[in-house]
Amino acid sequence: MPHQQIKFYQVGSFVAGNRLLEPDERSVQARMERSNTLTSGHRACQGCGEALGARYALDAAMRATGGQLIAANATGCLEVFSTPYPESSWQLPWLHSLFGNAPAVASGIAAALKAKGRTDVRVIGQGGDGGTLDIGFACLSGMFERNDDVLYICYDNEAYMNTGVQRSSATPPAARTANTKPVGPEPGNVFGQGKNAPLIAMAHEIPYVATATVAELRDLEAKIERAMEFRGARYVHIFVPCPLGWGSASKDTIRIARLAKETGLFPVFEAEHGEVVSVSKIRRRIPVEEYLRPQKRFAHLFKDPPQTEVIGRIQAGADRNIRRFGLLPDEPEREEG
Ligand SMILES: Cc1ncc(C[n+]2csc(CCOP(=O)(O)OP(=O)(O)O)c2C)c(N)n1
Ligand code: SF4
Ligand SMILES: [Mg+2]
Numbered sequence: 001m002p003h004q005q006i007k008f009y010q011v012g013s014f015v016a017g018n019r020l021l022e023p024d025e026r027s028v029q030a031r032m033e034r035s036n037t038l039t040s041g042h043r044a045c046q047g048c049g050e051a052l053g054a055r056y057a058l059d060a061a062m063r064a065t066g067g068q069l070i071a072a073n074a075t076g077c078l079e080v081f082s083t084p085y086p087e088s089s090w091q092l093p094w095l096h097s098l099f100g101n102a103p104a105v106a107s108g109i110a111a112a113l114k115a116k117g118r119t120d121v122r123v124i125g126q127g128g129d130g131g132t133l134d135i136g137f138a139c140l141s142g143m144f145e146r147n148d149d150v151l152y153i154c155y156d157n158e159a160y161m162n163t164g165v166q167r168s169s170a171t172p173p174a175a176r177t178a179n180t181k182p183v184g185p186e187p188g189n190v191f192g193q194g195k196n197a198p199l200i201a202m203a204h205e206i207p208y209v210a211t212a213t214v215a216e217l218r219d220l221e222a223k224i225e226r227a228m229e230f231r232g233a234r235y236v237h238i239f240v241p242c243p244l245g246w247g248s249a250s251k252d253t254i255r256i257a258r259l260a261k262e263t264g265l266f267p268v269f270e271a272e273h274g275e276v277v278s279v280s281k282i283r284r285r286i287p288v289e290e291y292l293r294p295q296k297r298f299a300h301l302f303k304d305p306p307q308t309e310v311i312g313r314i315q316a317g318a319d320r321n322i323r324r325f326g327l328l329p330d331e332p333e334r335e336e337g
Contacts, residue, residue, distance in 0.1 A: 027217065027218055027221060028056070028059045028060045028221050029055075029056065029059065029217070029221075031063075034063075035059050035062040035063070035091065035092070036055075036059070037055065037059050037091055037092050038051065038054050038055040038058060038059075038082060038089050038090060039089050042082045042089035043082075044081040045081075045242075045244050045250070046243070047241075047243045047249070047250025047251060047252070047253040048077075048242065048243070048253075049155075049214045049239075049240030049241040050077055050078050050157055050161075050240040050242065051078075051082075052214045052240070052253070053155050053212075053214045053220065053240045054078055054155060056220050056224075057153055057220060057221075057224050057238065058124070060221040060222075060224035061122070061124055061224050061227075062092065064224065064225045064229075065121075065228060069092050069121070069122055069123075069124060070093045070095070070122075071094045071123075071124045071125070072094075072095045072097050072105040072106040072109060072124070072126070073094060073095065073096060073097060073102060073125075073126055073127065074097055074100070074101075074102035074125075074126070074127025074131030074136055075097070075127075075131065075162070076099070076128035076130065076131050076155075076161070076162045077128060077157070077161045077242075078126070078127070078155060079096060080162050095109070099131050099135050100131065100135035101136060101139050102126065102132075102139070102152075103125045103136055103142070103143040103150070103152055104139040104142070105125065106123050106125030106150040106152065107125075107139075107142070107143045107146070107148040107150060109123045110149045110150050111148070113149075122149075122151070122228065123150045123151070124150070124151050124153060125143070125151075125153070126152065126154070126155065127154065127155070128154070128155055128157065128160070128162070128168075129157060129158060129159070129168050129169075129197075130159070130160040130166075132152070132156075132197060133154070133168060133169045133170050133197050134168055137195075140152060144206050144235070146233070147206060147207075147232040147233050148232070148233055149231050149233075150233060151228065151234045151235075151236065152233070152236075153224075153236045153238060154235070154236070154237045154238065155238055155240045156197075156237055156239055156240060157242035157245060157246075158171050158242075158245075159175075159177050159245050161242050165177050165178045165244070165245040166179050167180045167189055170194060170195070171189045172189065172265070173188070173189055173190065173194075173310075173313065173314060173317070174187065174188040174189060174191075174300075174301060174310050174313075174314060175188050175298065176188045176189075176298070176299075176300065182299075187307070187310075188300060188301075191313060197235075197237055198269075198271075201237075202276075203274070204233070205273055206234060206274075207230040207231070207232045207273060208226065208230045208234040208270070208271070208272055209234070209235045209270070209271040209272075210223040210226070210227065210235075210236045210237070210270045210271070211236070211239070211266070211268050212237075212238050212239070212268060213238065213239040213240075213258070213266060213268060214241070215258035215260075215261060216258075216261075216268070219268070219280060220238065223236055224236060226270070239261075239266045241256045241257050241260075245297070246295045247295055247296020247297050247299070248296070255294075256291065256294060256295065259286060261280065262282050262284060262285065263286050263287065263290070263291045263318050264282060264285075264318035264321045264322040265291060265314075265321065266321075267279065267321045267324075267325040267327060268280035276325065279326060279327060280327075281327060282322070282328055282329070283329070287315065288311065288315045288318050289311055289315075292311065
């Protein structure tokens with residue numbers, strides 16, 4: 001009788017199945033006592049990277065703090081899909097803030113807790129790339145500069161998704177959004193603009209800065225738990241694909257997040273007090289074209305004739321990240337066989 005080989009590893013990922021690990025080494029999500037901080041019933045699109053990232057991040061923070069956690073949330077998709085009045089998917093003390101002031105609200109909560117002598121309760125501020133890098137940036141920089149005892153998490157889907165996919169200062173070059181149309185001499189978003197929030201956070205020399213993606217959820221959990229070991233301002237920037245805004249298949253969210261890292265376009269690293277202390281190496285170097293092709297926001301690059309010069313400039317950006325962060329493994333690359 002034909003038999004099927006049992007697979008102990010998730011196909012296409014590098015994550016060891018929880019079954020192979022001791023109970024205390026298992027992921028937060030694999031534990032019966034997980035908090036389900038962002039629970040079922042919310043209205044995120046199928047395959048939403050932001051919903052996945054937020055669930056893992058907040059559950060990891062809940063585990064690290066023994067459930068003693070308060071979150072302040074900038075408006076954006078994360079808030080709108082989770083809290084249509086009078087419903088809420090959040091199972092922790094959670095505050096709505098404006099689009100632009102989540103870091104300030106979180107700082108205020110931390111100050112109130114300090115005044116009350118409550119060192120046991122910890123604070124998270126969170127928002128999308130628009131709320132974080134654009135309208136909320138002054139509040140965030142102030143929170144960093146004062147070293148307020150807050151972990152701020154940015155869910156980066158590279159545009160204003162909640163209001164219909166407008167460009168933010170995290171939108172990558174050449175990407176089509178509602179206001180960076182693929183027309184004219186430089187189609188899509190222009191090159192040479194935008195901000196690198198993790199590097200700017202590092203420039204404040206705050207205790208802890210990290211980047212992560214939803215392709216490596218154990219790494220994401222570990223970084224949130226590490227962030228909770230510090231007091232003072234901390235920043236975690238999570239790459240969260242958005243099928244609706246990027247024109248990608250819902251099933252490809254994890255694959256696209258992995259390609260962002262494996263191409264070098266999104267460096268995954270940790271920094272303490274302004275110094276990089278670890279980088280997540282590229283396992284198999286991949287040309288940026290493989291990342292760009294499955295996303296309709298880059299479809300204009302692959303029309304006839306293909307925009308090879310533009311793709312080359314995007315590749316140069318990835319190569320620069322690879323050099324800058326030392327993303328390639330020290331040992332020689334293995335050949336596919
Ligand atoms: C002062 C102000 N301007 C504009 C808006 C409308 N608005 C709400 S959410 C949002 C964009 C959110 O983008 P981002 O922070 O990237 O979160 P995403 O929806 O992409 O997760 C905008 C423009 C607002 N609420 N307040
Ligand atoms: S538009 Fe994007 S970020 Fe918003 S819920 Fe849908 S997939 Fe998530
Ligand atoms: Mg966004």
